[in-house]
Amino acid sequence: MTAFSVRTIPPRDWRKGAQATVALMAAGADYIVGGVLIDAIEQDVYLVSCPDILVKQGGWSVWGDWQYAPVDIKLGKKPKLDYQVVATYHAYVLAHTQGNWPHESWLALREGRYHSVDLDQQLPKFSDVLNACLFDLRCEVAPEVFIAHSRCDLCHWFSQCYQAASATSHLSLLPGVTPARYTHLKAQSLLTLTDLAQAHPRQLAYLPGFGDAVAEKLIHQAQATLYDQAIARTPHNPDDSFILSPQDLPSAEVELYFDIEAAPDVDVIYLHGVLVVNHRQQTEAFHPLLAESP
Ligand code: SF4
Structure with missing residues (x-):
């Protein structure tokens, strides 16, 4: 043959x-x-x-x-x-x-x-x-972009689509907003970062593919992105207002941000990174602990 x-x-x-x-x-x-x-x-x-x-x-x-x-x-x-x-x-x-x-x-x-x-x-x-x-x-109008990293990362249109999504702060840029969840958010008229940041987990938790944990996490993601600040993930009283304001955000003279990157399909965690933000000295330093081979 x-x-x-x-x-x-x-x-x-x-x-x-x-x-x-x-x-x-x-x-x-x-x-x-x-x-x-x-x-x-x-x-x-x-x-x-x-x-x-x-x-x-x-x-x-x-x-x-x-x-x-x-x-x-x-x-x-x-x-x-x-x-x-x-x-x-x-x-x-x-x-x-x-x-x-x-x-x-x-x-x-x-x-x-x-x-x-x-x-x-x-x-x-x-x-x-x-x-x-x-x-x-x-159509004369371009379709709405939805950035799904599994699909978009290797696509040669990525930079154009990412730009378009960033220009409108598209919800697909938030970690955890999958195409299926986005459909449910749209049905709830939660179309922008502000809409989602001001939502209450109760509004989302009952939707398919959400649940309490996902609902809270998505709303916190939207709040952190909207305010461009880290926020504390603390347990809350369901009767309290879930909306955080920038004053509620924790801060310190020296802040450490921890990042972890993994390739789950090969069961490898290849990066532990710490970003040190020193407000006193106005410096930022990233310390990557990187595994260059499995
Ligand atoms: S980057 Fe590619 S896959 Fe992603 S939205 Fe744009 S055209 Fe579609």
């Missing part, structure tokens, strides 16, 4: 990549690495799909009694919904290219795991995502 690669063609030259991919599929190549698939859905609107590998299988296609299935290689251990929607997208574009739906669309995950995506189950979700995407692309 032979694998052919389309990766030598510059990524931006997707028409050339698609021609090379179709030529390899028509010739019945066993594996195609870095293939490019194109589907013109409207005049000047093209879907471009780049599955990591196309694997030849039995069946039929416009070229004869064989067809292809896409495989996407992912670093994660689990077949996250985002991965599955993209895998469904590959299958959708491939179906138009080869004239038949692939039997499967695969995710190759960490530790050698393979996951066959349930295409019937994911197609409605994929259609929603595609339609929302086409709507946003046609």
